[in-house]
Structure formats: C-alpha cells, structure tokens
Amino acid sequence: MLNKHQLPFTEGFVIMMLNLIDKIGDWNPQLLREIKGRLKIVPVAIAFIISLLGQLVLFLFQLKDFPGERYSLIDQYCTVSKSYRQQQDALYQQINTLNTAISNFKTTKASTTGSLVDLQTELKSANTKSQALSKYLSENFCPPNQLNMQLWWRDHWEYIFLSLSVIFIFTLLVAGTYLLINNLANEERRGTLNFIRLSPQSEVNILIGKLLGVPILVYLVTLVAVPLHLYAGRSANIAFSYIFSFYAVLVASCILFYSAALLFGLVCRWFNNFQPWLGSGSVLIFLSMMMMMASSSGTNFHNSTAWFRLFSPFDITNYLFPNLFHLYNGSPLKQLQFFYLPIGTNVTSIVGFHLLSYGLCTLGIWQGLKRCFRNPNIAVISKLQSYLLVAGLQVMMWGFTLQYVKNYCPPTLVHQRSTDCLYDVNSQIGENFIILGFSNSVLLLGLIAILSPHRQAVQDWARYRHQGVWKNLLKDLIFGEKSIALVAMAINVAIAIIPLIVWIAVAPILNVHHNPSSLGFGNHIHRIHLVFALALFITLMMIYATIAQLMLMMKTSKRSLWAIGTVAAVMFLPPMILQLLTIDPAKNAGLWLFSSFPWASVVYASTTTIFMTLLGELSVLVLLNFQLTKRVKLAGESATKALLG
Known part of the structure; x- marks a missing residue:
C-alpha cells in the first residue's frame, strides 16, 4: 500500500512518463511503435538481469587474482619483487655465461684443465x-605490508574498463545490426513494410524510428553498464575527456553500421531468413579481423587502404587507452598522416577525423536509404552520386598514400641501412599502385552492377527517345536514371585514373633524390608501361560494362545472374587457363595482355605488341557497343509500336 507521501510522487512520475510518451509519439510515431513493441516488463527485466550479471561476472573474474597471503615475492604488486627478480636474472645470466664458456673451452680442446675445473666449480x-x-621464493610469500594494493586496484579497474569497452563495441555493433536487419526482413515477410511505406511520415523519420527503437534493448543492456564503466575509468585514472571521446566514436560507429544494416536490409531482400545472419556475421568477422590487426605491433597505416581501418573503433580505442593491447611502440595511429598532415599527433585531430569519416559515410548511406525506401527496385545511388563517390574515395586513398615516413627505404634500396635512405614519394606511390588498382577495380565493378539498368527501364527510356521526348541525349546518358550506364562508367573510370595520370606526368619532377627509376618500381618499369597499363585497364572496364548491359537487356528473368556469370567468366577464365597451362607472362606476354590481368605482362611486351593488343580490345569494345545500340533502338521501336498499336 502507498502512503499519502508516496502517492503524489507516483502520480507525478506516471504523468511525466505519459507526457514523454506523447511527445515521442508526436515527434516520431514509428519510434513510439517500436518502443511499445519492445519495452515490456519481461524483456526489460531480462535486459537488466543480463547486464547486471555480466558486470558481476566480470568483476568477480578479475577479483580471483586478488593478492592474498600466499602472494609470490616476485609478482608485480609486491614492492620487494624488484630486488628478487634482479637476483634471479643475475644468476640466470651467470649460469648461461658459464655454460657458454665451458662449451667453448671443450670445443677448443685446450691442453690445460685448470681453467675448466674452475669454470665447472663456479x-x-x-x-x-x-x-x-x-626454494626460498616457493616457501616464502610477500608480507601484507609490502603489497601495493593501490596499484592493484587501479589495474583491476582498468581491466574492467577495457573489457567493458570491447564488450560495448561487439554488443552494440553485432547485436544491433542483427536486430535491424531481422526486423526489416520480418516486416517484409509479413507485408507490413509496404504499409509503413504508404505512411505520410518522411523516409528519414521512419528510418530514424527504426534505428532508435529496434535495438532499444541492446541500448538498455549497455546503458545499465555505463555507470560501472565510468566508475572503473575514473578509478583507473583515465581522463573523462578520453572516456567521452570513446563514447563519441562508439555512437558515431553505431550510426554508421546501423545505417548500413538498414540499407542492406532494404536492398538485399533475396537472402530471406539468412539475411540477418549474413549481415551481423559480416560485421563480427570485420570487427574480429580489425581487432587482431589493431593488437599486432607489426601493422601500420602507411598505405592507401588505411581509411578502411578507421571504420573499426578498435584502433582509436587503443589510441585512447594504450594498455588495451599493450603494444610496445604505442598505437600506430600516432604516426597517421593525411596528405602529410599529422592528424595522429593529438587526440582532438584523430577523434575529429574519425567522426568526420563516419559522418561522411553515414550521409552517403542515407542518400541511398532515402532513394530505396519507397522504391526498393531503384539503384542505390544515382549517376551523379556515383561520380561523387568515386572522387571522394580517390581523395581518401591518395590522402593516406601520401604520408611522410622518416628513413623510408624503397624496395630497390632495401639492402641499405634505414638511416641511409631518404623519403621518396615515387617509391611510396609505386608500392601502393597495385592496392589502388585493385580497390578501384572492385569499386568500378560494383558500380557496373548498381548503375546498369534492366531491360524494362532501358525499354522505357528508349521509347521516349524514339518518340523525340528526350532531346539532350548526352545529358541523359550522364545523369538519367533509366539510360544505359556506359557514359557514366566512362566518367567514373576517368575520375579513378586521373590521379594516376597526373602522377605519371609529374614523376620526374618528384624524383628529387635521382633514384634509377623515377616511378619507384625498379629500372625495368617506365612511364610508357604504366600509360599502356592504364589504357588497357580503361578498355577492359568498358568491355565489362558493355557485356553487363547486354546481358541485362535479355528477356529472361535471370538476367542479373547471366550478367554476373558472363562478366565473371570473361574476367577470370582467361588468366585461370593461362595459369593452368603454365604460360609465363615473361615469355608469352601477348597472351596475358588479352586477359583481365594485362599488367602481369605489360612490362615484358614490346610497345608494338601492346599497341596491337589495345587496338584489338578497342575493336571488341566498338563491336559490343554497336550491338548494344542496335538492341536499345529495337527495344524502343518495339515498345512504341506496342503502345500505338
């Protein structure tokens, strides 16, 4: 029974909660719907119990190492352990020295035995x-008054703090991703997602409601553990500024991963029940790999793919809390540069760069979410957005390629001492050339799959063109949603290779140390080889784009599989056959030039051979485009006749 003093307080609390619920409903009805479906007594109680039990288990697990009466004299928290360890080390060193001396003495087979007897006696x-x-150390233990309990408790709380930090990352990102993808899959299966699409709410409001409401129990489990996390951090003498910097990065990474999960749930609907497991499993694998890389002292960020590692919160967590992985040389983020700007030198710049990266990627994902929510069959990004995407990725990859490394030794001078080497920008770009080429190849192949329209869209576009509705053909090919994607892919390829062309042009100017190779590849690779390699790369990409568009013009319902299979066969079958036949690129360069890996043999082929190969591939590209133009024209004519007939 409530007494008269408790009743007004209870009524006020209930009124306050009702007002809060009304405000949430007014601001975001979708969020209110998700909250009502999840914040029930049993699930909330289970979330509280799981969080509290997890904290208790973590605390007790560390408490098992509490220094007791039988604490060793040489363990870390015994104040006299240093002197005993020094005695042990001195004796071990003396024994090793004497064993070595006796072994050397016996090897020389000296005639006198006096020295040998003395050594054996010692x-x-x-x-x-x-x-x-x-024996003394095994029978005696550290006196209680010699135990440094203050240091033990500090390390104890630091262990709890760091363990909770890692648990927060995995719990929020993996569990939240699973719940969001699973929710969209269930909504799609029940048919309620179509009703939500018909709602007068904006796409942004609906998706924000999903993002905030669906993983709310995961948020609750984490929030219940935040007080212990904060207390453990302060007890371990960790500054609040570092703790809240970690929270800021964690929240930003959650927004990015959850936004990507929503986009994956909307676009990749054909995985059915396997979809949430695939999405969350991919996140788990990514985080596990990034955690292993962050904990390895041999990794660095001096390459063009460094930006992709920043999407994992582990490196910045290790930067903020150096005892997370106990790296002897500290976090490699401290040496991170972006176009030679030392962004890793202080916490503000590195945390700000993380937040900026998360923000830009989240903004791009939300552009795709707004496009795909009402119409899941539309391309994730428009052609204009693809140009911005390719350009943005070039800026990021080249920004991390150009980093000053003290005493940098290029591969051609690796035999020299590091102190004799000088930084060489061409050698550094040369080392990243393959990475840049591979990354851009994956990006462009993905854009071919995204931007190439299917038969019906091309047929509608061709019909309007046949009727004379679309006057400006070039503008339509560059920006149109339903037009074929060849011009757009040509622009994207051009954006991707412009930085490489600029580098090849200015490489002699950058060769300030007069290295034998101005490109940093060695004496056998020159600028003309890279120019031809880029020309072959452009031609091959356009051939793949044309083949994919031709396959998507087929009448079969499996046209997407035909497009993927045909492009994959053209890409991988020739080099696989050449590899199985053990055809060496150095001896049969001409055959490898016609494969999807021409750069394997471009250095060994003559200029005439490369030029003839390029002409042959251009001829294939022209024939394929002639066939595609013919099909598009026929599709437009037939659609117009069917409409008028």
Missing part, C-alpha cells in the same frame, strides 16, 4: 645459489 656454485633462491 657453475655448480651458481646452480646451488639459484636452487636455494627458488
């Missing part, structure tokens, strides 16, 4: 002292 005495010390 060794026996050292072994006796070592055994006596070991």
Whole structure:
C-alpha cells in the first residue's frame, strides 16, 4: 500500500512518463511503435538481469587474482619483487655465461684443465645459489605490508574498463545490426513494410524510428553498464575527456553500421531468413579481423587502404587507452598522416577525423536509404552520386598514400641501412599502385552492377527517345536514371585514373633524390608501361560494362545472374587457363595482355605488341557497343509500336 507521501510522487512520475510518451509519439510515431513493441516488463527485466550479471561476472573474474597471503615475492604488486627478480636474472645470466664458456673451452680442446675445473666449480656454485633462491621464493610469500594494493586496484579497474569497452563495441555493433536487419526482413515477410511505406511520415523519420527503437534493448543492456564503466575509468585514472571521446566514436560507429544494416536490409531482400545472419556475421568477422590487426605491433597505416581501418573503433580505442593491447611502440595511429598532415599527433585531430569519416559515410548511406525506401527496385545511388563517390574515395586513398615516413627505404634500396635512405614519394606511390588498382577495380565493378539498368527501364527510356521526348541525349546518358550506364562508367573510370595520370606526368619532377627509376618500381618499369597499363585497364572496364548491359537487356528473368556469370567468366577464365597451362607472362606476354590481368605482362611486351593488343580490345569494345545500340533502338521501336498499336 502507498502512503499519502508516496502517492503524489507516483502520480507525478506516471504523468511525466505519459507526457514523454506523447511527445515521442508526436515527434516520431514509428519510434513510439517500436518502443511499445519492445519495452515490456519481461524483456526489460531480462535486459537488466543480463547486464547486471555480466558486470558481476566480470568483476568477480578479475577479483580471483586478488593478492592474498600466499602472494609470490616476485609478482608485480609486491614492492620487494624488484630486488628478487634482479637476483634471479643475475644468476640466470651467470649460469648461461658459464655454460657458454665451458662449451667453448671443450670445443677448443685446450691442453690445460685448470681453467675448466674452475669454470665447472663456479657453475655448480651458481646452480646451488639459484636452487636455494627458488626454494626460498616457493616457501616464502610477500608480507601484507609490502603489497601495493593501490596499484592493484587501479589495474583491476582498468581491466574492467577495457573489457567493458570491447564488450560495448561487439554488443552494440553485432547485436544491433542483427536486430535491424531481422526486423526489416520480418516486416517484409509479413507485408507490413509496404504499409509503413504508404505512411505520410518522411523516409528519414521512419528510418530514424527504426534505428532508435529496434535495438532499444541492446541500448538498455549497455546503458545499465555505463555507470560501472565510468566508475572503473575514473578509478583507473583515465581522463573523462578520453572516456567521452570513446563514447563519441562508439555512437558515431553505431550510426554508421546501423545505417548500413538498414540499407542492406532494404536492398538485399533475396537472402530471406539468412539475411540477418549474413549481415551481423559480416560485421563480427570485420570487427574480429580489425581487432587482431589493431593488437599486432607489426601493422601500420602507411598505405592507401588505411581509411578502411578507421571504420573499426578498435584502433582509436587503443589510441585512447594504450594498455588495451599493450603494444610496445604505442598505437600506430600516432604516426597517421593525411596528405602529410599529422592528424595522429593529438587526440582532438584523430577523434575529429574519425567522426568526420563516419559522418561522411553515414550521409552517403542515407542518400541511398532515402532513394530505396519507397522504391526498393531503384539503384542505390544515382549517376551523379556515383561520380561523387568515386572522387571522394580517390581523395581518401591518395590522402593516406601520401604520408611522410622518416628513413623510408624503397624496395630497390632495401639492402641499405634505414638511416641511409631518404623519403621518396615515387617509391611510396609505386608500392601502393597495385592496392589502388585493385580497390578501384572492385569499386568500378560494383558500380557496373548498381548503375546498369534492366531491360524494362532501358525499354522505357528508349521509347521516349524514339518518340523525340528526350532531346539532350548526352545529358541523359550522364545523369538519367533509366539510360544505359556506359557514359557514366566512362566518367567514373576517368575520375579513378586521373590521379594516376597526373602522377605519371609529374614523376620526374618528384624524383628529387635521382633514384634509377623515377616511378619507384625498379629500372625495368617506365612511364610508357604504366600509360599502356592504364589504357588497357580503361578498355577492359568498358568491355565489362558493355557485356553487363547486354546481358541485362535479355528477356529472361535471370538476367542479373547471366550478367554476373558472363562478366565473371570473361574476367577470370582467361588468366585461370593461362595459369593452368603454365604460360609465363615473361615469355608469352601477348597472351596475358588479352586477359583481365594485362599488367602481369605489360612490362615484358614490346610497345608494338601492346599497341596491337589495345587496338584489338578497342575493336571488341566498338563491336559490343554497336550491338548494344542496335538492341536499345529495337527495344524502343518495339515498345512504341506496342503502345500505338
């Protein structure tokens, strides 16, 4: 029973909660719908219990190492351990030295035995002292007044803080991703997603409601553990500015991953029940790989793919809390540069760069979400957005390629001492050339799949053109949603290779140290080879784009599979056959030039051979485009006749 003092407080609390619910409903009805479906007594109680039990288990797990009466004299928290460890180390070193001396003495087969007997006597005495010390350490323990309990509690709380930080990352990103994708899959299966699409709410409001409401129990589990996390951090003497910087990066990464999960759930509907497991499993694998890389002292960020590692919160967590992985040389983020700007030198710049990266990527994903929510069959990005995407990725990849590394040794001078080497920008770009080429190839192939319209869209576009509705053909090919994607892909390829062309042009100017190769590849690769390699790359990409568009013009319902299969066969079958036949690119360069990996042999082929190969591929490209133009024209004519007839 409530007494008269408790009743007004209870009524006020209930009124306050009702007002809050009304405000949430007014601001975002979709969020209110998700909250009502999840914030029930049993699920909330389970979330509280899971969080509290997890915290208790973590605390007790660390407490098992509490220094007791039988704490060793040489363990970390015994204040006299240093002197005993020094004695142990001195005896071990003496024993090793004597063993080496005796072994050398026996090898030389000296005629006198006096020195050997003296050495053996000293060794026996050292072994006796070592055994006596070991026995003493095993029978005696650290006095209670010599235990540094203040240091132990500090390390104890730091362990809890770092463990909770890692648990937060995995729990929020993996579990939240699964719940969001699974929710969209269930809505799609039940048919309620179509009713939500018909709602007068904006796409942004609906998706924000999903993002905030669907993983709300995961948020609850995490929030219940935040007080312990904060207390453990402050008890471990970690500054609040660093803790809240971690929170800011974690929230930003959650927004990015959850936005990507929503986009994946809307676009990749054909995976059915496997979809949430695929999405969350991919996130789990990505985080596990990034955690292993962040914990390895041999990794660095001096390459063009460094930006992709920043999407994982582990490197910045290790930067903020250096004891996370106990790297002897500290976090590699401290040496991170972007176009030679030292963004890793202080916390503000590196955290700000993380947040900026997360923000830009989240903004791009939300452009796709707004396009696909009402119409899931439309391309994720428009042609104009694809140009911005390719250009933005070039800026990021080249920004991390151009980093100053002190005492940098290019591969051609690797035999020299690092102190004799000088930084060479051409060698650094040359080392990243393959990475840049591979990354751009994957990007452009993905854009071919995204931007190439299917038969019905091309037929509608061709019909309007046949009727004379679309006057400006070039503008339509560059920006139109339903037009074929060849011109758009040509523009994207051009954007991707412009930085490489600029580099090849100015490479001699950058060769300030007069290295034998101005490109940093060695003496056997020159600028003409790279020019031809880029020309072959452009031609091959356009051939793939044309083949994909031709396959998507087929009448069969499996045209997407035909497009993927045909392009994959053209890309991978020739080099696989050449590899199985053990045809060496150095001896049969002409055959490899016609494969999808021409750069494997471009350095060994003559200029005439490369030029003739390029002419042959251009001829194939022209014939394919002639066939595509013919099909598009016929599709427009037949559609117009069917409409007028």
